[in-house]
Amino acid sequence: MFKITDEHIDFILNDIKNNGVENEDIQNNLLDHLCCIIEEKLEEDGKFEAYYKTIRSTFYTKSYSEIEEETNLLLTYKNYYAMKKVMLFSGIFSATILSLGIIFKFLHWPGASAGIVFGLGVLSFIFLPLLFTLRVKEKSNSRDKVLIVAGAIPAIFMSLSVLFKIQHWPYANIMGYLTILILLFIYLPLFYISGVKHQETKINTVITSIIIIVGCGLFLTLVVTPKTQKAQLVKATANIYRSQQILEKEKMLLAKIKNNSNENLMNVSKSKLIFEELDIFKNKLVKYSGGIDELNSKFAANNNFLEDVMLDDFLDGQQELEHLNKLRKSVLNYNNSLVGAEKINIETTFLDTKSIHFIQRIPTAITEIIQIQTQIIQRQREFVAIK
Amino acid sequence: MIYSSELIKGTLKTIILKLLKDNKRMYGYEITQKVKVLTSGKIQLTEGALYPSLHALEADGLLTTETEYIGKRVRKYYSLSQQGKIETKQKVNEFSDFVNTMVFLLDIKINFA
Numbered sequence: 001m002f003k004i005t006d007e008h009i010d011f012i013l014n015d016i017k018n019n020g021v022e023n024e025d026i027q028n029n030l031l032d033h034l035c036c037i038i039e040e041k042l043e044e045d046g047k048f049e050a051y052y053k054t055i056r057s058t059f060y061t062k063s064y065s066e067i068e069e070e071t072n073l074l075l076t077y078k079n080y081y082a083m084k085k086v087m088l089f090s091g092i093f094s095a096t097i098l099s100l101g102i103i104f105k106f107l108h109w110p111g112a113s114a115g116i117v118f119g120l121g122v123l124s125f126i127f128l129p130l131l132f133t134l135r136v137k138e139k140s141n142s143r144d145k146v147l148i149v150a151g152a153i154p155a156i157f158m159s160l161s162v163l164f165k166i167q168h169w170p171y172a173n174i175m176g177y178l179t180i181l182i183l184l185f186i187y188l189p190l191f192y193i194s195g196v197k198h199q200e201t202k203i204n205t206v207i208t209s210i211i212i213i214v215g216c217g218l219f220l221t222l223v224v225t226p227k228t229q230k231a232q233l234v235k236a237t238a239n240i241y242r243s244q245q246i247l248e249k250e251k252m253l254l255a256k257i258k259n260n261s262n263e264n265l266m267n268v269s270k271s272k273l274i275f276e277e278l279d280i281f282k283n284k285l286v287k288y289s290g291g292i293d294e295l296n297s298k299f300a301a302n303n304n305f306l307e308d309v310m311l312d313d314f315l316d317g318q319q320e321l322e323h324l325n326k327l328r329k330s331v332l333n334y335n336n337s338l339v340g341a342e343k344i345n346i347e348t349t350f351l352d353t354k355s356i357h358f359i360q361r362i363p364t365a366i367t368e369i370i371q372i373q374t375q376i377i378q379r380q381r382e383f384v385a386i387k
Numbered sequence: 388m389i390y391s392s393e394l395i396k397g398t399l400k401t402i403i404l405k406l407l408k409d410n411k412r413m414y415g416y417e418i419t420q421k422v423k424v425l426t427s428g429k430i431q432l433t434e435g436a437l438y439p440s441l442h443a444l445e446a447d448g449l450l451t452t453e454t455e456y457i458g459k460r461v462r463k464y465y466s467l468s469q470q471g472k473i474e475t476k477q478k479v480n481e482f483s484d485f486v487n488t489m490v491f492l493l494d495i496k497i498n499f500a
Binding site for chain 2: 028030037352
């Protein structure tokens with residue numbers, strides 16, 4: 001039996017390492033295996049190096065590294081299947097939840113937006129990344145890999161952009177534009193160049209490219225440009241400000257009439273109170289959507305505008321929600337104290353408790369307050385006139 | 388006759404698991420020698436197939452390992468984990484079923500010589 005020395009061990013281990021085996025476990029396994037064979041088969045006075053070289057060649061076709069490569073292949077293959085399972089499951093899950101969310105939304109059932117957000121979230125953060133990672137793994141050619149990544153980014157951006165848009169989170173529009181830009185100027189050229197070269201993929205490449213361009217075009221025709229959007233908001237703000245001016249004029253006229261009359265007006269103090277309550281809430285909304293304390297001529301004249309934000313966003317704070325409920329109650333009480341035609345019409349406004357609150361927008365809510373305030377003033381003037 | 392590597396490939400994991408079940412604790416070289424003796428040299432596991440499979444089985448949680456120093460070198464002993472014992476039973480049953488099916492499919496006359 002041959003006696004293996006420490007020098008022999010170092011020699012073999014170095015040879016294994018130099019042959020590209022990096023995993024320490026595999027190094028040790030091979031080393032032990034080789035030593036066992038040598039100890040058992042080589043005669044006591046045998047030539048170590050020559051014998052080692054002959055048995056070494058039975059371990060591989062080119063080099064030891066094949067064993068490590070095979071090991072890595074087996075290990076990644078295992079991950080591959082697990083990833084594929086998760087991908088399929090998350091895909092089915094997100095599609096189901098998203099569809100349910102949309103159906104609920106149409107039926108105005110609760111839980112709709114939770115379903116949509118969760119579905120799109122799983123789609124954007126689990127399904128799509130896994131899908132593209134697996135695709136990248138499947139391809140060996142680096143150009144194909146780049147193409148998949150260039151497709152993955154707009155796909156994820158598009159899904160996130162829709163999610164952000166419906167949630168009224170910031171940067172939704174920017175992500176939408178980025179999607180189109182990446183798709184048209186990065187993905188499309190790469191896709192076209194790689195596909196048009198080969199006879200068998202040529203026609204499909206051209207057709208898909210046309211569909212991408214037309215699709216982006218259709219999308220862009222539906223999009224309101226930022227400039228138009230701003231112009232619309234400025235116009236809407238000017239509109240609100242005109243209503244505000246009418247209200248102030250009415251208020252002034254009422255004050256003048258009151259001064260000329262010595263009558264003790266009924267409902268005056270109650271009306272004054274509700275008017276002021278409405279004023280406070282209105283100013284809060286103006287502050288939230290326009291960043292100013294009150295709507296004035298300077299603001300409206302300088303192309304400033306009130307942001308078209310949802311009332312729900314403002315009501316996110318518990319304090320604001322309580323304030324709104326208090327105001328609704330006050331308006332209801334006020335209306336109950338009036339008779340017949342004196343009552344103020346608040347149907348479908350955000351102050352109507354039966355209204356669908358999540359479709360309310362702040363500029364509309366401000367207009368509604370101004371209209372209600374104007375009606376209160378007009379009732380007063382009517383009352384004075386009759387007297 | 389030594390069997391072709393295609394035939395061995397699909398059964399290698401089953402062979403390893405069953406050997407470890409019968410022998411509790413083995414190292415790589417021992418496994419190849421045991422297989423050689425048990426099959427009278429008809430099945431010769433190559434190192435290039437054995438070690439990747441051992442690593443994969445370990446990563447699957449079917450095997451547990453312990454290392455021992457033999458002088459300057461490290462020897463890694465493999466044994467079945469709890470999950471590995473269950474898997475061994477399933478794999479052996481599956482293979483025995485497969486053999487029966489193949490006997491029928493290929494119309495093999497079994498020679499009990």
